[in-house]
Amino acid sequence: MTVDRWHHFRENLLGWYRPERRPMPWKEHNDPYNIWLSEIILQQTRVEQGTAYYERFAATYPTVRDLARAPDDEVMKLWEGLGYYSRARNLLKAARMVVDQYDGDFPDTYVGLLKLPGVGPYTAAAIASFAFDRQVAVLDGNVYRVLSRYAGVATPTDSTAGKHQFSELATLALGEAPAARFNQAIMDFGALVCTPRKAACKVCPLAKACVALAENRVYDLPVKEKKLKRRDRHFHYLVIKDDSERTIIQQRSEKDIWQDLYQFPLLETPKKTLASADLPLHPDWPAWLPAGELTFRKRSQPFKQQLTHQTIYATFHTFHWKLMPGSGEGFVVTQNKLLDNFAFPRVIAKFIEDKRLLLDLF
DNA sequence: AAACCGGGGAC
DNA sequence: GTCCCAGGTTT
Known part of the structure; x- marks a missing residue:
């Protein structure tokens, strides 16, 4: 994949992007608390499912200090039905850490954000770019799909090698583009155009240079290696x-x-x-x-x-x-x-x- | 590296 | 039924 092709990717993706195409309440905010709150809620959770929870949490706890002093049972009750309950426990831990150790201010770097419980590589990159304008690329399910298809990469996304490789591809794709806008764009693009099934390749602004489309492998990518056991x-x-x-x-x-x-x-x-x-x-x-x-x-x-x-x-x-x-x-x-x-x-x-x-x- | 951790929606 | 979702932590 040459520099030119990533330039093409970047330019056409940003040309396609319209923030209002996928309205989200937290797109209106650029403060770290609201961004962080929304990102934790949205981990492995569809935007449609998480939005109501975000609204309730943001209304109940307007600031990280309000959240930090909330009783555990109250937060768990507000989280009820959303699943992956360790997120709620870590949400409280992180809020209390921000208040007690950082005087109420979130860390403003990718590495600093990674220290918060419940904040991994994706969430740290999201907060760092959205709230602090840091030049880091997010890597979520949408990004894996878009990049694996555009570049024709079949390395399993749930392997260590795959995470490394796609992280490098995401950084290449981002280049010097405005990170917050680029990250929002690539995730919206994965959710609206380059979807798991029934991708909109006929109207895709990236189709001209898409390897998977050229080789008829769109629905063979991305690859996962682990099988689901029940x-x-x-x-x-x-x-x-x-x-x-x-x-x-x-x-x-x-x-x-x-x-x-x-x-x-x-x-x-x-x-x-x-x-x-x-x-x-x-x-x-x-x-x-x-x-x-x-x-x-x-x-x-x-x-x-x-x-x-x-x-x-x-x-x-x-x-x-x-x-x-x-x-x-x-x-x-x-x-x-x-x-x-x-x-x-x-x-x-x-x-x-x-x-x-x-x-x-x- | 692999296992574990929810719930819902699309197909 | 299967797959996926603005993933992270523990073993």
Whole structure:
């Protein structure tokens, strides 16, 4: 790929770009806090899905100091439903680091930004260029696709060699172009023109020099080498009610999915089938829960929750406990109406929502 | 280098 | 069903 071809790439990409073609609230800002907030929310998340969350976070926490003093549970609740919850934990850690160690000012270099938890190569480049006008190229899923096709590079993008090679290509492509505008442009271009399927090659301003198009390899690029492996998991939740509109929840602490979110007491089994009457025999049945004092009420149909690497089948077993204690080790007794204050995995939030619609519980 | 971490939407 | 999304961290 010659210098001339990257010049052509740059000029035609910038000629194509119109910021208003893909409106985003954070395009109106150039302050690091709003840029950082939007970039964390958008990691592995579609713009359409993340925008509402960004609006809520920006309204609730107008400055990094507001965010830094927010309670953990409140931030997790605001993040509920967005997934990849380590982002929310790192969001708070980073906000507190900026306030405590940087006097409320974000680092203004790529390397400095990389020190913040939850900020990797992409996000550091995005903030450095958008907020501080640094000359660094972003490398996200859109950029991999656009560059691999334009240059005809089949090196797997999820390999170490691929990340290196495409990082160099991105820097070549950027050249001396205005970095913020170029980075916005190439990502919008990947999202609107050079899309994974049904790419708009017939109207593409880069078609003339696109290697993949010339060699009819558009849909063979980019290449990924890792295959997706899935496993099934079967969760049995214990929904325990008493006579005064209370129920029992606990916070997940294991290094597993949904860390720090809340749930009903959980028993996991290798197989889908498990009679409600056999639940107390499960090795993980809580020691603080006297099976003899519980009355079984009903079991739900399995709820299916598809995650990227796991398929969760969740069954909810409802019991009545007449003499429920007020508190205990490792669990929380809460009024049903206060469940709204806790962040739950989607599958549990859906169960609660269903029950409320049926005026059945909660 | 490989595994792990969510949820939703397009096809 | 499969793939992808304004990726990052841990093992």
